[in-house]
Amino acid sequence: MTEAADAAPPGGTEHGWGRLESALRDRRNRGGKCFVPYLTGGLGDDWLETICAVAAAGADAIEIGVPFSDPVMDGTVIQQANDRALSEGATPQSILAEVRGASADIGVPTAVMTYANIAHHMGYERFASSLAEAGISGCILPDLPLEEVGEWAACADAAGVETVLLAAPTAPDERLPRLCARSRGFVYSVGLMGITGVREALAASATRTAARIKAVTDMPVLVGVGVGTPAQAAEVCRVADGAVVGSAIVTRMLEGAGPDGVAGLVAEFRAALDAAHS
Amino acid sequence: MTAPAGGFMGEPSADGRFGDFGGMFVPETLVPACQELDRAFRSAWGDPGFRGELDRLLRDYAGRPSPLTECPNLSSELGVRILLKREDLNHTGSHKINNVLGQALLAQRMGKTSLVAETGAGQHGVATATAAALFGMDCVVYMGTVDIARQELNVFRMRLLGTEVRAAETGSRTLKDAVNETLRHWVAVADTTHYCLGSVMGPHPYPWMVREFQRVVGEEARRQCAEILDGGVPDVVTAAVGGGSNAAGIFAGFADTGARLVGVEPAGGAAVGRAVPGIVHGSRSYLMQDEWGQVLEAESISAGLDYPGVGPEHSHLAATGRATYEQVTDAEVIEAFSLLSRTEGIICALECAHALAWVSRARADLAGRTVLLNLSGRGDKDVDQMMGILG
Ligand SMILES: Cc1ncc(COP(=O)(O)O)c(C=O)c1O
Numbered sequence: 001m002t003e004a005a006d007a008a009p010p011g012g013t014e015h016g017w018g019r020l021e022s023a024l025r026d027r028r029n030r031g032g033k034c035f036v037p038y039l040t041g042g043l044g045d046d047w048l049e050t051i052c053a054v055a056a057a058g059a060d061a062i063e064i065g066v067p068f069s070d071p072v073m074d075g076t077v078i079q080q081a082n083d084r085a086l087s088e089g090a091t092p093q094s095i096l097a098e099v100r101g102a103s104a105d106i107g108v109p110t111a112v113m114t115y116a117n118i119a120h121h122m123g124y125e126r127f128a129s130s131l132a133e134a135g136i137s138g139c140i141l142p143d144l145p146l147e148e149v150g151e152w153a154a155c156a157d158a159a160g161v162e163t164v165l166l167a168a169p170t171a172p173d174e175r176l177p178r179l180c181a182r183s184r185g186f187v188y189s190v191g192l193m194g195i196t197g198v199r200e201a202l203a204a205s206a207t208r209t210a211a212r213i214k215a216v217t218d219m220p221v222l223v224g225v226g227v228g229t230p231a232q233a234a235e236v237c238r239v240a241d242g243a244v245v246g247s248a249i250v251t252r253m254l255e256g257a258g259p260d261g262v263a264g265l266v267a268e269f270r271a272a273l274d275a276a277h278s
Numbered sequence: 279m280t281a282p283a284g285g286f287m288g289e290p291s292a293d294g295r296f297g298d299f300g301g302m303f304v305p306e307t308l309v310p311a312c313q314e315l316d317r318a319f320r321s322a323w324g325d326p327g328f329r330g331e332l333d334r335l336l337r338d339y340a341g342r343p344s345p346l347t348e349c350p351n352l353s354s355e356l357g358v359r360i361l362l363k364r365e366d367l368n369h370t371g372s373h374k375i376n377n378v379l380g381q382a383l384l385a386q387r388m389g390k391t392s393l394v395a396e397t398g399a400g401q402h403g404v405a406t407a408t409a410a411a412l413f414g415m416d417c418v419v420y421m422g423t424v425d426i427a428r429q430e431l432n433v434f435r436m437r438l439l440g441t442e443v444r445a446a447e448t449g450s451r452t453l454k455d456a457v458n459e460t461l462r463h464w465v466a467v468a469d470t471t472h473y474c475l476g477s478v479m480g481p482h483p484y485p486w487m488v489r490e491f492q493r494v495v496g497e498e499a500r501r502q503c504a505e506i507l508d509g510g511v512p513d514v515v516t517a518a519v520g521g522g523s524n525a526a527g528i529f530a531g532f533a534d535t536g537a538r539l540v541g542v543e544p545a546g547g548a549a550v551g552r553a554v555p556g557i558v559h560g561s562r563s564y565l566m567q568d569e570w571g572q573v574l575e576a577e578s579i580s581a582g583l584d585y586p587g588v589g590p591e592h593s594h595l596a597a598t599g600r601a602t603y604e605q606v607t608d609a610e611v612i613e614a615f616s617l618l619s620r621t622e623g624i625i626c627a628l629e630c631a632h633a634l635a636w637v638s639r640a641r642a643d644l645a646g647r648t649v650l651l652n653l654s655g656r657g658d659k660d661v662d663q664m665m666g667i668l669g
Contacts (some may be wrong), residue, residue: 069449070558072304072462073462075462079448093570116303117558117565120556142305143303144303146306146309147309148303167306168306170307170311171309190305190306193307193466194462195462195466
């Protein structure tokens with residue numbers, strides 16, 4: 001890596017990278033690939049322990065899902081996890097409070113993934129500052145596309161929360177640089193035209209989209225949606241800087257694998273990425 | 279009340295807003311599809327060829343114009359002069375066909391080969407299945423399992439028309455969840471498939487486009503009222519509000535007049551009544567939600583109004599005061615349903631019985647006035663359910 005590539009990118013934050021982006025760039029600078037698992041917050045009694053175990057097993061950062069009643073971008077596994085967590089009484093406040101208490105133990109940056117109404121209902125400013133207070137670095141609100149993200153992103157920037165934007169396989173060329181300029185932390189390259197869930201094989205669009213995005217940005221580019229096995233993660237990382245894996249991980253949580261069981265799967269992903277790209 | 283620059287019920291802003299409401303709150307994966315639809319609708323709506331073809335379909339296939347019916351018996355019983363806009367007499371039995379023919383024609387023009395839709399009562403599903411048969415398109419309709427159970431007849435009609443009905447089994451298993459499933463389906467197939475959304479909700483351009491396709495109701499009614507009211511307009515224009523398409527259609531014909539516009543929501547699904555803004559299904563609008571922003575389940579006797587949100591333009595009309603929104607209970611609706619059957623020989627859909635329930639309750643205030651009521655659909659689909667209730 002040259003010095004120029006290490007400097008804050010034009011159009012990036014004035015104060016340099018946030019904690020999330022720094023951690024991912026660090027991994028990349030060391031020649032590695034980033035692994036970011038998604039876990040549903042509030043799912044079961046041991047979800048927080050599971051997050052800590054997953055961090056220790058080699059996650060570079062962790063996405064924490066805050067359940068929403070109407071997750072239109074999610075497939076059946078994450079829907080089920082949402083419903084179960086909600087019926088067990090999880091609220092945005094309870095999840096943030098627990099993360100806040102454990103952020104030292106988690107040890108890697110975290111990002112919340114939820115839907116716009118959760119933030120909107122609390123008020124964008126208040127939601128952004130509660131994330132910051134909980135020690136959460138980033139936030140992904142998939143139903144805020146580029147045209148609608150401005151109001152939220154301004155509040156998140158002010159609170160020092162990195163707003164990760166999604167980029168779709170169907171995004172026209174002219175849209176990609178604008179998405180990258182507004183994204184913080186990393187660029188979330190959507191693996192396929194569809195919802196979250198494990199697929200038999202990696203879609204051709206996964207590497208194609210990542211390559212198009214990498215051509216226009218120096219930010220870390222991670223592929224999520226439709227990456228479900230260690231082999232698929234390794235495959236997509238031939239092009240991408242890393243992978244985000246949700247449904248495969250959450251399936252383990254739903255099966256009651258516990259912190260060790262889920263961490264075991266994360267270790268498999270870590271090993272596959274390390275083996276393929278060392 | 280201050281009217282916006284272009285007047286009420288004109289074009290939304292470039293970012294799809296009606297005042298503070300509307301927008302395009304969808305994942306990046308759906309943005310290109312919504313933008314493509316916006317461009318296609320603008321071009322079609324400005325094309326006399328498209329408008330002529332749609333007018334022909336509405337006339338020759340759907341049976342428009344629908345009549346305006348004076349109701350002497352009901353009027354004398356309530357002391358209010360009531361005019362019914364008879365959308366129940368359209369082909370497929372409701373106003374939904376107006377929107378669906380417009381969208382199917384547009385989908386064909388866009389080169390799409392399939393339709394997908396959500397449905398609550400099944401009226402929009404039946405209308406979409408009908409258009410799919412007419413246009414030779416494949417069609418999938420999502421319907422909550424609760425609604426499948428209470429609207430069996432419409433499920434069979436859709437299947438008869440060659441449509442695949444799929445059950446939405448998550449959440450409250452009603453209209454809200456059918457919308458979620460349809461969005462999830464659409465994102466994977468948007469290149470070949472048009473999402474034929476059934477009301478004035480969803481991301482831009484749907485709230486605007488669906489209202490324009492329903493505007494025909496208001497425009498016809500305006501002319502028909504002028505004929506019998508000596509060039510005048512009714513004192514009140516009222517309609518039931520689920521997502522709000524039949525109300526938007528009839529309001530659009532009178533937004534620039536002095537007529538009072540009254541939308542009627544079920545008490546268990548009163549998004550406007552509670553007036554808390556939220557974001558779901560692609561737009562910012564009033565939304566029933568809990569203290570954390572989780573969307574609440576609506577509860578209404580009528581499947582077509584069992585929706586916790588409302589189209590964004592209605593939120594705008596309410597916030598500006600141009601329209602007001604009332605709530606009625608299931609018990610009042612059942613009474614109104616029976617009243618219209620008994621006095622005028624018209625068995626209406628439970629949805630529009632909501633509007634009549636309000637008129638009946640407000641009859642003292644409305645005494646001597648003329649009320650135009652959008653009779654959005656016929657009651658065949660509800661007879662089974664009412665048999666269980668009324669015996
Ligand atoms: C007859 C009838 N009226 C009204 C509605 C409610 O929809 P909207 O508020 O969009 O008119 C429905 C929905 O299924 C319906 O079938």
